[in-house]
Amino acid sequence: MNAMTDPDFFSAADKGVLRLITAGSVDDGKSTLIGRLLYDSKGIFADQLDAISRAKYKRTVGDALDLSLLTDGLEAEREQGITIDVAYRYFSTPARKFIVADAPGHEQYTRNMVTGASTADAAIILVDATRVAGGQLLTQTKRHSTLAHLLGIRHIVVAVNKMDLVDWNEDVFARIRDAYSALAAKIGIGHFEILPLSALTGDNVVTRSQRTPWYAGPALLELLESLEVRDLAHTRALRFPVQMVARHGGDRADDFRGYMGQIASGSVRVGDRVLVQPSGVSATVKSLVVHGGEIDAASAGDSVTVVLNEDVDASRGDVLVHETAPATVAREFEAELCWLDAQALNPARKYLLKQGTRLTTAKIKNVLARRDIHELEEVSLADSPFSMNDIGRAVLATRDALALDRYEDIAATGAFILIDEATHQTAAAGMIRRAIAD
Structure with a gap:
C-alpha cells in the first residue's frame, strides 16, 4: 500500500512522524534524492513509475528513471528542470513515517523554502560535490542553512551529493565537511550530520555503499529513522x-x-x-x-x-x-526578517502584519543590521532597506497591541508575515526576538 493512501499513516505507535525539508542550491539534486527515497522505500505506485518513464521531459539516458519527476509536478518545473513550488510527499518505513518537502533552490523562490521549513523537524542541506570540490560553498547553501537555523530546525543533515561524479574522492568530501563546519560555527549551528551519497545511483541513500569504505556513518534513511522528534508544543x-x-x-x-x-x-x-x-x-x-x-x-x-x-x-x-503564563503584550518589538518581495523594504510605508489570526498594520521603525550572506556576518545598515532574499534585524511598530513570545520559545506567537498593502504580496517572514516595552 502506498503511504499516501495508508489510513494508519499518522497513527502508528513508532518513532513518530518526521517532517523534513530538502534545501540547497539549484541542481544539487534535491528532487532526485526525494525520488530515490520514495522509490527505494516502495512509496510509489506502478503507474507513477510508468508515467515518469514515458515523460517527455525525462533527462536520464536510456531506460533509467528520472526520479526527480516524482516531485517536480508542475509543467514549468519539468520543462526547465528546476523546482518552483514546494512539493510534499509521504512515505513510510517499518520504523517511522515521513512527510518530506522538496523546496526550490533558485533564489527567486526562497519564499517557498521558508514556507516548507517553518514546520520541519529536520533539514537535508544538499551540496553538489562537483561544484564545490574545492570547498567553496554556494550562496544558496549558505542562505538556506542560515534560514534553517533561524527557523529553529533542530536537525541539520548535510548530504554531499553526486560523489559518483568525483570518483568517491575522500579528500573532496573532507574539504566540503570542513567548509560546512566553518559555516555552521559562523551562523550558530551547534551540531550537524554529514554524509557522502549519490541520489542518482542510490549509494548511501537507503543502504550503505561499498564505494565509501572511508565513511563509517549510517546511510541517509537510517540516519533519518534515528532522529529524535519531540513535540515541544x-x-x-x-x-x-x-x-x-x-x-x-x-x-x-x-x-x-x-x-x-x-x-x-x-x-x-x-x-x-x-x-x-x-x-x-x-x-x-x-x-x-x-x-x-x-x-x-x-x-x-x-x-x-x-x-x-x-x-x-x-x-x-x-x-x-x-493567567500564570501570559504572553508579553506590546506594540513594538525586534525581529529577524527574511525579505521575500521583489520590491525593496520602504521604511516610509506601512505593511499589513499577520500574526496567527491577528491582522494589523505595521511600520519598520529601524533597520538594525543585515546579514552578509557571503561573509555570514551582520553588517550595520541602519539607513539601507532590505532587498529580495536579504536577512537581517529590524524594529517594528504595530497599530494594535499584540500578544508576543520569542520565536524560539513559542513559534505560534513568535512568527509573523508582512504583506504589501498595495500588491498583497508577502513581503517578509519574521521571527520575534524580543518585545520592547512602551
Missing part, C-alpha cells in the same frame, strides 16, 4: 488564537457563546483561569466543545470551542492564555 505555555466566535440563541438568557480555534501550544482544562490577550480580561473555562460533544481537556493541535463562565470581549485575533 505540548510542553509550552497555553496559546489559543481565537479564529471565530460561535454564537446562537442570542434572544435567550442561556444563549451559547464559544471561541473557536486550534490550540497552538500547551493545554487547557475545564476550570482553568485564562486571560484574553491583549486586553488582559480574565475568565474561567466553563466547557470545551468538540464535534462529538464536550471534553475535559485539550492540548496543542486540537481544534476546540472554548466556552467561558464570564461574558468577555474576545474576538478573532485575540489569544487565550493561562
